[in-house]
Amino acid sequence: MKTYSLDELTDNYIGKKETEKRNEFENELRLDLLGQAIKQVRLERNMTQEELGELVGVKKAQISKIENNATNARFATILKVFKALDVKVNFNVEFNNEKFAY
Numbered sequence: 669m670k671t672y673s674l675d676e677l678t679d680n681y682i683g684k685k686e687t688e689k690r691n692e693f694e695n696e697l698r699l700d701l702l703g704q705a706i707k708q709v710r711l712e713r714n715m716t717q718e719e720l721g722e723l724v725g726v727k728k729a730q731i732s733k734i735e736n737n738a739t740n741a742r743f744a745t746i747l748k749v750f751k752a753l754d755v756k757v758n759f760n761v762e763f764n765n766e767k768f769a770y
Contacts, residue, residue: 700737702746707735709753723752 683689710720717731726745733739734749750757
């Protein structure tokens with residue numbers, strides 16, 4: 669039986685790196701992981717979505733959508749969520765193969 673690496677499968681079924689379809693897939697995956705992280709921290713803090721929403725200034729439904737990657741939430745809202753959860757956030761920007769960390 670022939671085995672394939674995850675990269676080979678992704679290239680074959682999603683598209684090669686740096687193609688529009690592959691970039692879109694990877695961005696959606698990152699957002700999904702971000703939502704999972706928010707939910708995990710919220711639960712560890714024993715908070716409801718409603719309580720977190722009140723701290724952030726949004727409704728419970730918005731927190732649910734962020735956690736389930738069902739919305740294109742504003743970056744400012746995501747940052748407010750992490751601030752309300754008292755979580756440090758780091759992100760990287762890459763431009764022309766040069767990385768910037770913030």
